[in-house]
Amino acid sequence: MAVDFVPCVSLSTCASRIEELPDDVLFEIIYKLPCRSAILCMSLSKHWFSLISHPYFIPGFIHHRHLIGNHYYSSEPFTFLLQHYDKFMVLPSDNSSSESFIKDFGHSGSAVDFLKFLPPGRYNKLCIEASFNDLLLVCNEVLQCCKSDGDYYICNPLTKQWLTLPRSPPMMSSFNRPMLVGFICEPYKECITNANYRYKVVRIRSLTESDKTTQLWMEIFSSETNEWCNSFVESPRELYRFSFKSKRLGVVACNGMLHWADVDGENGMTKGFVVFDPQQCHLRYIDPPILPIERFISFGVFQGRLRLFYSPIYRSTDCRLGYCDYENNASNISVWELVDYDTAGTWSLKHRVCCKGIISECSTFFDKKVEEEEELQGPVKFIAFHQNDGDIVFLQFSKYIVSCNMRTRVCAFAAIVSMRVTSIFLLGQPSWPTPIHPLLSKFECPPPLDC
Template identity: 30%
Template sequence: MHINNLPDNLLIEILKRLPCQVVLRSESVCKRWLSLISDPFFVRCFIHHHRGSIDHSLPFTLVHQFYYWHHHITETASRKIHLVSEHPILQSRDLLLDFLPCFQHPDPWPIRIVASHGDLVVCHDNKLYSSQQSMYYVCNLLTRQWCALPPILGRHVEDDMAIGLVTYDGENHLLPLFQYKVVRILKVGTCSNDLIVETFSSDTGEWNESLLSCPQSIQRFWQFRTSAVTLNNALHWIINGNNGETIVVFDPFRSINDQCWLIDPPLELKFEMAHVCLGICRDRLRVSTIKGVHPNRMLKVWELQDYGKANWTLKYRICLKEMVFVSDCEFDMLEFSTNLVLSFHPNDEDVVYLRCHNHIMKCHVRKGTLEVVSKCLGDPTFVIRTLTVFPLLHPCWPSSVYCHGKQNLRSLES
């Protein structure tokens, strides 16, 4: 019997047992398969079937976009995106954002990724940088599904603004990460504790503005770390406050009086958070930095053990000169001053990603090994201001991008 002669229920039983990337590509077989696979009933069947095998092995993708504010940098360089992915579809993809309608334009400002959570990202159309509005897109890089958010009038400059993305289950639980919120936070004044919060909600399709009082005055959000780390539906940023650097937390789901609070960093980092990486590993907040001078640079990783009491534990302390390269490398990473921690692996607590000059390194702290996983030789000279990093964790079925009840069609490569 030909497979197309099978009834829908038997075809679903076959398809739900296949790997996700195979099922997604099968949408292009025919209209019937597209309709079947796109149906929320199939998605629930697929997730239920694979739920027993889901552990801490979900594929991870690290997106690092070179970005610089000055006009003299060429469009090609400032558009550069570096990808380190465990997902087979993304591993074979050269261009990540060419599916967006604003990808091709003559303006030298590139599309910029500004936030991420789960397997979704928020992109900003920089061709509107000099205008009086900002245009954002919420995208799934794997399925190439996207949704254009309503433009925001005014206050569009990003050099001292924090932005974040929160994804969460909708009330009917038809699809994973059914709804999302995009949050922009702007200062009211240099000496004020008040912040302007602009929140877009996918269930209403609108932006809303509110005034938020921070527990301390914020001098600035770090320009190269303006994207948020999302944990427990709350957004976390490193800020420069009036009492030194700290971590500010904003929960868009709480009442207005309880939405914002602070977490003190490890005491050793209180006044030197500029080079610190803030991230998540196995649902715990982490910070890391490289301290010291050549040849005794030390990689240190702290983990927040008690979220309520800001109890940090030093997890790792390892000298970089004692680490062993597991791949050929034509340079000595210790001779460069631009060694920075980029990201943590969200599932593997022993893996940290570094950027050393124009290379992205996978550092396995327990094994003491370093591996070059991406070369960023297309970038101009690396500086801290280029540090835009977005970790993605791909669920067993990719998240759908919704906006006020409307779902955009996927465009998958065969």
């Protein structure tokens, strides 16, 4: 029997044949690749780099993703970054494409290792200050109480693109007090993608050393001017000075505004929420829901809406994951959502659950841990809201993080935390990563908005 031998085709020959395909065909091929694979294709050749860098590629890639009707693309994946000073931990969502992300950075480690693509700084103390979508605002700081000498970077951990912001003007020594930092981006009105956007970095300080104040000092960097500007802002209410608790809760960007909690430093209780409009440089105050029993409040964003998580203040006789037996009836946890945002603000109750009603599908595992470790006793700590399912919140019981469905009362094991969590950042995974544009000089005109 005759055997036909198929001549071997070298990889270089295949590559050259692919290069001969029309650009429209190459676009369709790349559109079908996973996002990370498409990014890696930029290093194949100058031709591929120019294709993927073309201003029409990103809208086409995103449009193709939105046409796919499978479950993966029905909701965008996300990743939580849990931070303890210069240590961090990665907590991806179920549909996250973070396998390659974790492969690069690991489940946990130091911020220096995680952000090693950034240029070496003078102080080598990197701290994530804020996040927006898939971008991070990172500070290379020398002292926690004085960040004027530190460098600020805006970076995308997936693409490893970054830029260094100009140094802010030197502060008066009397202003060297704890501050909050906010970061907010928004696309230009002409754009439907994240290819072109503007952003602001806001540093918020109290002007006095007293327990309360009505004036705040704002330092704002705008990508439209590439400069820092300073201004005094008057609050309609007296505000408590910033504490460790307010720093841990952080600054949340939502609806083009920055939000932070007004926390009583003595007892750690949240008294209300401050809203700052960076466009109008205006402050407003929103009161939380009034409940008969005082509770701890955490807050975050779910699909563009501000949400609160109320947890009870208690001394438990027996607290285990999936079952909390308290001495009183104040063991409810609840979720509230802000509606009627443009006026005084009205809160709508979304969920209220008694801790006794939570059933863990991992009960056997956790019951064993309870028997072995008394450290599981303690309060339930809020981590974050699930970004695609409004019924799910992430909670921490001792060193265990679970996803808890507030409607079904079912919890699922998510991760083990080996550090004390001091801050939490949401890292989105959009259909195409947000590019980092270089800063323009005063004499340069912005590029046309091909988006």
